[in-house]
Amino acid sequence: xxxxxxxxxxxxxxxxxxxxxxxxxxxxxxxxxxxxxxxxxxxxxxxxxxxxxxxxxxxxxxxxxxxxxxxxxxxxxxxxxxxxxxxxxxxxxxxxxxxxxxxxxxxxxxxxxxxxxxxxxxxxxxxxxxxxxxxxxxxxxxxxxxxxxxxxxxxxxxxxxxxxxxxxxxxxxxxxxxxxxxxxxxxxxxxxxxxxxxxxxxxxxxxxxxxxxxxxxxxxxxxxxxxxxx
Amino acid sequence: xxxxxxxxxxxxxxxxxxxxxxxxxxxxxxxxxxxxxxxxxxxxxxxxxxxxxxxxxxxxxxxxxxxxxxxxxxxxxxxxxxxxxxxxxxxxxxxxxxxxxxxxxxxxxxxxxxxxxxxxxxxxxxxxxxxxxxxxxxxxxxxxxxxxxxxxxxxxxxxxxxxxxxxxxxxxxxxxxxxxxxxxxxxxxxxxxxxxxxxxxxxxxxxxxxxxxxxxxxxxxxxxxxxxxxxxxxxxxxxxxxxxxxxxxxxxxxxxxxxxxxxxxxxxxxxxxxxxxxxxxxxxxxxxxxxxxxxxxxxxxxxxxxxxxxxxxxxxxxxxxxxxxxxxxxxxxxxxxxxxxxxxxxxxxxxxxxxxxxxxxxxxxxxxxxxxxxxxxxxxxxxxxxxxxxxxxxxxxxxxxxxxxxxxxxxxxxxxxxxxxxxxxxxxxxxxxxxxxxxxxxxxxxxxxxxxxxxxxxxxxxxxxxxxxxxxxxxxxxxxxxxxxxxxxxxxxxxxxxxxxxxxxxxxxxxxxxxxxxxxxxxxxxxxxxxxxxxxxxxxxxxxxxxxxxxxxxxxxxxxxxxxxxxxxxxxxxxxxxxxxxxxxxxxxxxxxxxxxxxxxxxxxxxxxxxxxxxxxxxxxxxxx
Numbered sequence: 001x002x003x004x005x006x007x008x009x010x011x012x013x014x015x016x017x018x019x020x021x022x023x024x025x026x027x028x029x030x031x032x033x034x035x036x037x038x039x040x041x042x043x044x045x046x047x048x049x050x051x052x053x054x055x056x057x058x059x060x061x062x063x064x065x066x067x068x069x070x071x072x073x074x075x076x077x078x079x080x081x082x083x084x085x086x087x088x089x090x091x092x093x094x095x096x097x098x099x100x101x102x103x104x105x106x107x108x109x110x111x112x113x114x115x116x117x118x119x120x121x122x123x124x125x126x127x128x129x130x131x132x133x134x135x136x137x138x139x140x141x142x143x144x145x146x147x148x149x150x151x152x153x154x155x156x157x158x159x160x161x162x163x164x165x166x167x168x169x170x171x172x173x174x175x176x177x178x179x180x181x182x183x184x185x186x187x188x189x190x191x192x193x194x195x196x197x198x199x200x201x202x203x204x205x206x207x208x209x210x211x212x213x214x215x216x217x218x219x220x221x222x223x224x225x226x227x228x229x230x
Numbered sequence: 231x232x233x234x235x236x237x238x239x240x241x242x243x244x245x246x247x248x249x250x251x252x253x254x255x256x257x258x259x260x261x262x263x264x265x266x267x268x269x270x271x272x273x274x275x276x277x278x279x280x281x282x283x284x285x286x287x288x289x290x291x292x293x294x295x296x297x298x299x300x301x302x303x304x305x306x307x308x309x310x311x312x313x314x315x316x317x318x319x320x321x322x323x324x325x326x327x328x329x330x331x332x333x334x335x336x337x338x339x340x341x342x343x344x345x346x347x348x349x350x351x352x353x354x355x356x357x358x359x360x361x362x363x364x365x366x367x368x369x370x371x372x373x374x375x376x377x378x379x380x381x382x383x384x385x386x387x388x389x390x391x392x393x394x395x396x397x398x399x400x401x402x403x404x405x406x407x408x409x410x411x412x413x414x415x416x417x418x419x420x421x422x423x424x425x426x427x428x429x430x431x432x433x434x435x436x437x438x439x440x441x442x443x444x445x446x447x448x449x450x451x452x453x454x455x456x457x458x459x460x461x462x463x464x465x466x467x468x469x470x471x472x473x474x475x476x477x478x479x480x481x482x483x484x485x486x487x488x489x490x491x492x493x494x495x496x497x498x499x500x501x502x503x504x505x506x507x508x509x510x511x512x513x514x515x516x517x518x519x520x521x522x523x524x525x526x527x528x529x530x531x532x533x534x535x536x537x538x539x540x541x542x543x544x545x546x547x548x549x550x551x552x553x554x555x556x557x558x559x560x561x562x563x564x565x566x567x568x569x570x571x572x573x574x575x576x577x578x579x580x581x582x583x584x585x586x587x588x589x590x591x592x593x594x595x596x597x598x599x600x601x602x603x604x605x606x607x608x609x610x611x612x613x614x615x616x617x618x619x620x621x622x623x624x625x626x627x628x629x630x631x632x633x634x635x636x637x638x639x640x641x642x643x644x645x646x647x648x649x650x651x652x653x654x655x656x657x658x659x660x661x662x663x664x665x666x667x668x669x670x671x672x673x674x675x676x677x678x679x680x681x682x683x684x685x686x687x688x689x690x691x692x693x694x695x696x697x698x699x700x701x702x703x704x705x706x707x708x709x710x711x712x713x714x715x716x717x718x719x720x721x722x723x724x725x726x727x728x729x730x731x732x733x734x735x736x737x738x739x740x741x742x743x744x745x746x747x748x749x750x751x752x753x754x755x756x757x758x759x760x761x762x763x764x765x766x767x768x769x770x771x772x773x774x775x776x777x778x779x780x781x782x783x784x785x786x787x788x789x790x791x792x793x794x795x796x797x798x799x800x801x802x803x804x805x806x807x808x809x810x811x812x813x814x815x816x817x818x819x820x821x822x823x824x825x826x827x828x829x830x831x832x833x834x835x836x837x838x839x840x841x842x843x844x845x846x847x848x849x850x851x852x853x854x855x
Contacts (some may be wrong), residue, residue, distance in 0.1 A: 044344040079411065105411075111339045112409065123316070124346035129375035197341050197373075223734060 013100035076103035126171035130215035133224035285354030336409035363397035382480040414436035426471035465631030507737035514745035536757035587792035605641035615851035685710035729755035789831035790823035
């Protein structure tokens with residue numbers, strides 16, 4: 001006997017081009033844009049008037065979904081495709097929303113198409129070189145006591161992570177950063193290197209002085225490991 | 231634990247001081263305080279850091295007032311009390327062009343960078359003493375580590391003082407660094423095209439090359455390689471650009487073990503695109519210079535041989551053609567003036583006086599040969615002359631370079647099939663019913679296409695006839711030029727087909743041959759293609775169609791029929807032989823029907839016209855590009 005979670009058997013929503021979303025807006029259709037990235041990323045840059053509900057936040061923020069079940073919900077992330085297991089999308093399917101879409105290419109495609117974004121609470125970037133996977137060991141040796149922070153979801157972290165890294169998902173970093181040690185060098189690690197810059201900048205702005213990021217994230221780390229260390 | 235309260239207290243203290251000063255300030259300044267556009271001096275009363283005082287005055291923006299940028303501070307009193315906080319500065323209000331380009335920049339698109347993220351010293355920004363390029367490297371390496379991206383190669387040379395060396399911005403652009411999504415094929419192709427173009431902009435610059443002692447031949451030789459030609463024709467998806475092999479950063483001499491071009495690393499460089507090759511594959515030269523014997527004697531002599539072959543073949547046959555045309559033309563004129571020629575522009579009427587010269591099988595084979603040959607020429611020559619104006623038009627007619635390549639390979643397989651079938655027919659001709667006896671006689675006999683001693687005598691006799699020294703030689707079933715045509719296809723198929731398969735499956739051939747043989751194959755394939763196309767479109771067309779007594783079209787290869795009168799005049803030995811053997815009557819047929827003649831005329835003339843058009847295009851490209 002197999003029991004699948006509610007909504008698991010649902011098909012993923014169709015992908016929609018940025019210009020199609022703009023056409024819906026121009027036609028004054030009932031459309032709600034939902035940024036499924038972390039709160040920090042969403043505040044930093046989002047399509048104007050989007051809701052910020054991260055994939056993992058189905059319980060806390062599911063109430064923000066509109067009451068009109070016929071409203072068109074367009075979910076978007078960054079450049080990487082919104083994961084099939086994105087909980088808030090499943091939640092919307094469970095709640096009976098009929099018109100769900102995923103923005104093809106996410107916020108990156110939106111920007112590339114030349115459409116505007118808004119920054120509600122932008123994090124000024126702090127410029128600091130990243131650590132390449134090949135230089136990780138020398139860097140760890142040169143920075144005793146360094147702490148590696150894996151910003152991915154607990155599921156991704158559990159499937160594989162760099163030995164010694166602790167999991168602190170980006171989705172809740174704005175609430176949990178105070179638990180980090182102030183006096184230790186930090187190395188932030190994400191899936192592909194595209195989200196750690198913002199996290200490192202955020203931590204630096206919050207007063208952590210030595211924050212580096214792993215260039216290319218776990219993907220680059222794995223590629224480097226496959227090729228073999230020189 | 232680090233204290234995080236100091237900055238906040240400092241700001242509060244500054245605000246209190248400012249407010250206090252506002253209360254006791256001389257009346258003139260207090261009045262001015264309501265109008266922030268008066269002078270930066272008012273702002274500096276509170277923003278008293280050196281960076282806002284001396285730094286800003288000397289900066290690139292020093293002639294502006296504070297509110298030139300912080301335009302949303304409209305009421306200084308409210309600003310001082312914290313009610314009118316400035317919003318983000320819109321640099322684009324002045325730097326419109328930069329702001330517009332930055333909308334496509336990877337730093338904005340992927341990381342939501344704003345101007346102030348890179349220009350953090352915006353209040354004291356000034357022209358770099360080391361020059362723009364050095365400043366760009368310094369700025370980029372704040373995030374992109376110096377060790378990995380700048381210390382060696384181009385930027386390394388720049389930092390050592392070579393102003394010609396490329397800064398980050400020379401390759402990646404400034405404020406318009408393109409974003410390429412590695413998961414999208416079209417983005418990967420666009421990146422390859424862009425960066426190859428960027429490399430070319432310096433490495434093909436003769437003056438820069440002279441100053442820096444490098445050769446512009448590097449670019450020319452890449453452009454002449456398969457990689458370069460296919461990329462230039464507009465199909466960068468499947469070929470290597472500069473950065474695929476040399477990688478983007480820290481480009482080093484190939485004797486440096488860290489260089490991607492070091493012999494130990496070449497395999498990895500090739501492996502990025504090619505799979506399943508033997509180690510000897512890496513001896514392929516991606517920058518071949520066939521006319522430089524110092525680079526490779528093998529390419530050099532291959533090229534010399536091919537040039538000699540082309541030169542010799544064309545010199546002989548074009549001379550032959552011109553002399554033949556002159557002789558036949560003068561004969562025709564003489565006969566015309568004497569009133570011997572019956573002028574008709576219509577096809578021959580249906581008549582009994584024709585014989586069967588080609589069976590249906592041969593006619594179908596020739597039509598297939600024509601179709602496949604034209605396909606090969608029209609899909610291959612745009613690659614050979616990628617920079618000619620017609621190349622891309624022709625490629626686009628096929629639906630792009632990928633489809634053109636597909637058609638090229640299909641046509642090649644059709645031609646290979648014809649080649650093998652002809653080989654089979656030749657063996658059947660020589661050894662009918664597996665009879666070996668008499669095969670030599672058949673080989674050198676009058677029905678054979680194999681050259682014999684009489685052909686040599688016919689060549690000499692023909693030249694004597696051109697000059698009016700002798701009568702035209704009497705030919706049997708096959709003339710010497712027809713035999714040459716037949717063997718040219720055989721020779722051509724071996725050379726062009728063999729080299730074509732090597733270029734098609736280079737990795738597999740590396741198990742049999744060294745990688746540099748791919749370079750040899752490229753030379754042979756290209757030159758032999760030129761020889762085949764131009765020979766067919768000039769010499770073959772003339773010998774069989776444009777001779778004044780056949781002009782404009784000889785249709786017997788399409789109709790299969792040959793006029794008895796033509797047989798008697800053009801191949802008297804065959805005519806006499808058939809008469810003597812009593813076989814002539816059995817070969818007589820009714821003339822071709824209307825539809826056969828219509829097809830033969832339309833298809834034949836269309837082929838001739840297309841061939842002549844292609845000849846013009848090929849010579850245009852060969853002479854001017």
